[in-house]
Amino acid sequence: MDKSIKVVKSAQPVVRVKLTLAYDGSGFHGWQLQPDAPTVQGCIEKALERICSRPVRIHGSGRTDAGVHALGQVAHFDQPENKASVPWQKALNAILPDSIRVTRSLILGPDFHARFSAVSKTYCYNLWLEPDYVFPQRRNFVWKTGPLDLESMKKGSDLLVGKHDFRAFMNSGTEVRSTQRKVTGISFIQGLYPQELAVRITADGFLKQMARNIIGALVSVGRQKNHWTKLSRFLSDKTRPLTPATAPARGLCLEKVEYPEKYRAH
Amino acid sequence: MDKSIKVVKSAQPVVRVKLTLAYDGSGFHGWQLQPDAPTVQGCIEKALERICSRPVRIHGSGRTDAGVHALGQVAHFDQPENKASVPWQKALNAILPDSIRVTRSLILGPDFHARFSAVSKTYCYNLWLEPDYVFPQRRNFVWKTGPLDLESMKKGSDLLVGKHDFRAFMNSGTEVRSTQRKVTGISFIQGLYPQELAVRITADGFLKQMARNIIGALVSVGRQKNHWTKLSRFLSDKTRPLTPATAPARGLCLEKVEYPEKYRAH
Incomplete structure (x- = not known):
């Protein structure tokens, strides 16, 4: 291969x-x-x-x-x-x-x-929803966004799932053959503390800063700066400058890299 | 008062x-x-x-x-x-x-x-049960004990709940009128990560390093160095040198201090 x-x-x-x-x-x-x-x-x-x-x-x-x-x-x-x-x-x-x-x-x-x-990767991004403080224990691991409209974020995330050209969600700096990637799932789960919302994204591969750019776009929806239907627009526009800003690095964690059965421990 | x-x-x-x-x-x-x-x-x-x-x-x-x-x-x-x-x-x-x-x-x-x-305090202590590593994200917040016999720890903890003279669980250095304290609950819960066990202790007050000494004793039971019935013996012996070593500070967190209704926010 x-x-x-x-x-x-x-x-x-x-x-x-x-x-x-x-x-x-x-x-x-x-x-x-x-x-x-x-x-x-x-x-x-x-x-x-x-x-x-x-x-x-x-x-x-x-x-x-x-x-x-x-x-x-x-x-x-x-x-x-x-x-x-x-x-x-x-x-x-x-x-x-x-x-x-x-x-x-x-x-x-x-x-x-x-x-x-590798056949797929899963990233988890931790959002901190409480506006007035971050637990110091979590300060290097979350992005403090304050309250977010979760329902709109869920609707928006559904538009990103699937095989798409994610060019608008790629920062420049790395040459790639194709900007097409298949996002197999975006889920919203309770984070480590009740003040946290974790967003888990699985894809067959990620372009440069694609996970952080997807989060930046979803948070812009959660903050009602963009309507959730706008996410389709970002995808089809295929140009980074129109897409919301990249989410901070500290909230992101590479949770898992998946391989075919023969490369896993038993 | x-x-x-x-x-x-x-x-x-x-x-x-x-x-x-x-x-x-x-x-x-x-x-x-x-x-x-x-x-x-x-x-x-x-x-x-x-x-x-x-x-x-x-x-x-x-x-x-x-x-x-x-x-x-x-x-x-x-x-x-x-x-x-x-x-x-x-x-x-x-x-x-x-x-x-x-x-x-x-x-x-x-x-x-x-x-x-203050009418009561709750401390939470985080034990890390996986023997081969600690997630770096948790290195300042857990004590890596490796696997523990949870059932024995639960039985032992039942012996500590209630009003007792906790002199054997007090480190020297602070003068106190009485070494009697009422432990109202010790519970074992899933920690932040699956590899963690959190122990939550509530009491009307804690003597110097009492929370860490209770954890040290419970872990000695979980490691099968002491039988769970020994915890009654430690209490009745009332002398610190016979009790297991103090658990490390980094695993401990002061979770809550309780006050009468009139001093709480509404």
Whole structure:
């Protein structure tokens, strides 16, 4: 399926380690490696280098922006031949800062790729509905919007579910072959505290900042700045400047990346 | 009821402001004012001094230890006569660091006292049952105990409910008239995440570190280091050194302080 992976010439078959990761994104400049700023990828590669005594590249299911959190990000790396006995979850958690945790590790073959094997992703966005304060315990994990018209948001979200060109919900900066994505579900659920509303979005893939742009648009509906029928208009207009502003990073969390059955733990 | 409050000689009756407070205790050296360390009381008094242009003393319902959190701590202060029009919640939240929030302010008379008028307090303690990791989002708010025998903990907790001498559950350092307290309820509920178990304890008052010592003892039962019937023994022995170690501060949160009807908002 994925032709871009280099075939490693080796006496032994490549062993690929799938890591499931949770992180508090508050202190990181996002997932992707940067030379002079702490990033999640950078921290994990540093920990792997300590264990393996040589650089090890990891591949995430996708980048998360600065300030975005994860409960179920997935990444993979190829296990060095002389490190077959390392208990990866335990070994990495012993070295990583406690703002990043490996919640599971799984040994797979070279056909698995954290990004290209993924079939769907689920993001959860936390909105704080109480206008006068945010619990300090939640200040890095919610967007304080104040009260929202939930019924209109639900009606609007129904217009986004399905296969659409989400160009109007994509921020520029990354080249993509297609801006078509299939959103399989948007659900509104009680958040961790009664003052919270969580919005869960599942899609076969997300364009750059698409989750935060969908939330920004839904909140504009919830605040009655846009009628819910306007969401169809945003989709068909296909131009970002007409769509409401991107929601703040801190409310977003990558909850889950789904893979075909054969790449899951049993 | 409270004879210790000084009668303030003034042309106008004393106006006492009741504040309900939430804080993330991670960055504070506890509630109580200290000369050279950031404390919750210190932060609030500094904010009040900025608003009132003179020192204002606040009185909490009780001290919380370094690292302990609150969702419903209560404190009061006497409103300076020339500050009758200040919207306290808004004014304080504009100045306070976002690790402390005023969730409510209420104007009362001089008979109210945050500490002496309180009739009960509820603490919540968060236990993390998954042995291999803690979600980074929860690292400052839970104690990772691993799996626990919940049934034994429930049986043990029943022995602590009621009016008892809790001397064995009190750390030294504060003089008290009586070490008798009435625990009106201990309940075990699902925590914020499925990996969490929350223990909620309500009592007419708590001795120094009593909540954390009760949790320490209950966890020793949950880990099968002590049989649940041992909790009666700890109570009757009345000596701290025989009781299991104090649970870490970070798992504890002061959820609610209850007052008679006349001191509540309507």
